[in-house]
Amino acid sequence: xxxxVLPPHLRTLAKVSGEVTLEVEGRATxxxxxxxxxxxxxxxxxxxxxxxxxxxxxxxxxxxxxxxLSHESPDAAxxxxxxxxxxxxxxxxxxxGG
Amino acid sequence: MSKVRVLVxxxxxxxILESDGKRxxxxxxxxxxxxxxxxxxKGSPADPDRLYASQTSSWSGQVIQRxxxxxxxxETPGGGPGKSPQGWPIGESNKFVxxxxxxxxxxxxxxxxxxxxxxxxxxxxxxxxxxxxxxxxTVYAGVExxxxxxxxxxxxxxxxxxxxxxxxxxxxWQPGAGxxxxxxxxxxxxDPGRIYIAISAAGAFRTDDGGITWxxxxxxxxxxxxxxxxxxIGHCVHHVAMNPSRPGVxxxxxxxxxxxxxxxxxxxHEVSGNLPTDFGFVIDVHAHEPxxxxxxxxxxxxxxxxxxxxxxxxxxxxxxxxxxxxxxxxPQQNCYVNVLRDAMAVDTLDSCGVYFGTTGxxxxxxxxxxxxxxxxxxxxxxxLSVEVQMLP
Numbered sequence: 001x002x003x004x005v006l007p008p009h010l011r012t013l014a015k016v017s018g019e020v021t022l023e024v025e026g027r028a029t030x031x032x033x034x035x036x037x038x039x040x041x042x043x044x045x046x047x048x049x050x051x052x053x054x055x056x057x058x059x060x061x062x063x064x065x066x067x068x069l070s071h072e073s074p075d076a077a078x079x080x081x082x083x084x085x086x087x088x089x090x091x092x093x094x095x096x097g098g
Numbered sequence: 099m100s101k102v103r104v105l106v107x108x109x110x111x112x113x114i115l116e117s118d119g120k121r122x123x124x125x126x127x128x129x130x131x132x133x134x135x136x137x138x139x140k141g142s143p144a145d146p147d148r149l150y151a152s153q154t155s156s157w158s159g160q161v162i163q164r165x166x167x168x169x170x171x172x173e174t175p176g177g178g179p180g181k182s183p184q185g186w187p188i189g190e191s192n193k194f195v196x197x198x199x200x201x202x203x204x205x206x207x208x209x210x211x212x213x214x215x216x217x218x219x220x221x222x223x224x225x226x227x228x229x230x231x232x233x234x235x236t237v238y239a240g241v242e243x244x245x246x247x248x249x250x251x252x253x254x255x256x257x258x259x260x261x262x263x264x265x266x267x268x269x270x271w272q273p274g275a276g277x278x279x280x281x282x283x284x285x286x287x288x289d290p291g292r293i294y295i296a297i298s299a300a301g302a303f304r305t306d307d308g309g310i311t312w313x314x315x316x317x318x319x320x321x322x323x324x325x326x327x328x329x330x331i332g333h334c335v336h337h338v339a340m341n342p343s344r345p346g347v348x349x350x351x352x353x354x355x356x357x358x359x360x361x362x363x364x365x366x367h368e369v370s371g372n373l374p375t376d377f378g379f380v381i382d383v384h385a386h387e388p389x390x391x392x393x394x395x396x397x398x399x400x401x402x403x404x405x406x407x408x409x410x411x412x413x414x415x416x417x418x419x420x421x422x423x424x425x426x427x428x429p430q431q432n433c434y435v436n437v438l439r440d441a442m443a444v445d446t447l448d449s450c451g452v453y454f455g456t457t458g459x460x461x462x463x464x465x466x467x468x469x470x471x472x473x474x475x476x477x478x479x480x481x482l483s484v485e486v487q488m489l490p
Contacts, residue, residue, distance in 0.1 A: 046192045
């Protein structure tokens, strides 16, 4: 089981509160986790990564285990703690405004 | 007596206001989609309970919302359960993919960028949603980077009308300061094949065959920022308006200049007349008097607020050139708001109502064609768009 924390606006859009939990077949990677999110919450398609290119939207970041994973390969394995559900995968809106 | 519904898109959500035909007391609901920019929201002329909204953010991109009960509840169409072969729902309603097919999309690959180089088309957001006049499930979307999309399944999926970008001048279009957006879509009620659109900063375009082929309609426009001031394309059209009873007559608020066409855009002439400044964004036409036109002059392209700190709507009852200031009920000192291009609308009651929203968060309304104004809501986030619906 993978735990994911969505940014507040996307929790509203997906009609969820708190963390969401996902089952991911095979190795847990950014790509497999995002595939599972979009399958379970189709209204989030296009809001975290581009529909076609699958590029992360520039103002979102991926954190886990106190590390910034945003620039990791989408096919790189996520930390074991994320894959086991001990730690959540965080999707965070970049800070902006003043 | 008919009821009136006003749809207000703002920088931080959408608001819906309703009143009876007296238009004195307004109920406000919202914010819908709180925290998101709502560039535009519009109801279907064929079914007033069918609404479409463009919800967008720099963080999470584009979302299209649809309501079938007049805005009480909303859904993201295309996101229903059990749509994919695997049984998972499919989120297609915010999927705007440019046509790059060999048959219809080539060579729609680049447009001119700020620095003069060619730049790939990149979808950013939906500026304007225009529901069909007859089918609640058909709706057009004007997007940035400029293109026109159509959905025929209630916004569940979208297809580009690529003949617009591909008619020939597309590679020469370039963005204005607000981006390269297709912000105006006008459907001709007398001719289902005729659609007008406008793009900043490319100009106005028309199709007469339902969106397959297009041509620029910018003859008569002059823009000082262009090396060829009366070029075929490149003009920063801010908005275009039409009275449905006279669809061949168009009024345009350009970056500078208020313009008029009497031949469906084939040629334009200036009708700025005695306006204090002919810069502005909004323009609209009285519901019953096709020669009565409204604009809100803004000081300049560098100073986006009313001249002299006075918020004044200007009305021409002569189809342009002769303008009168409408000030009753509007702030006449220390007012430095802007009124953006899609933030004015009219109702069709016998005494025509006129509505506009400001970047200061007020929506002003006049129930007597502009003679007197009052705020029907104030202190909202900056208003991006205002539309009006008549309800039975």
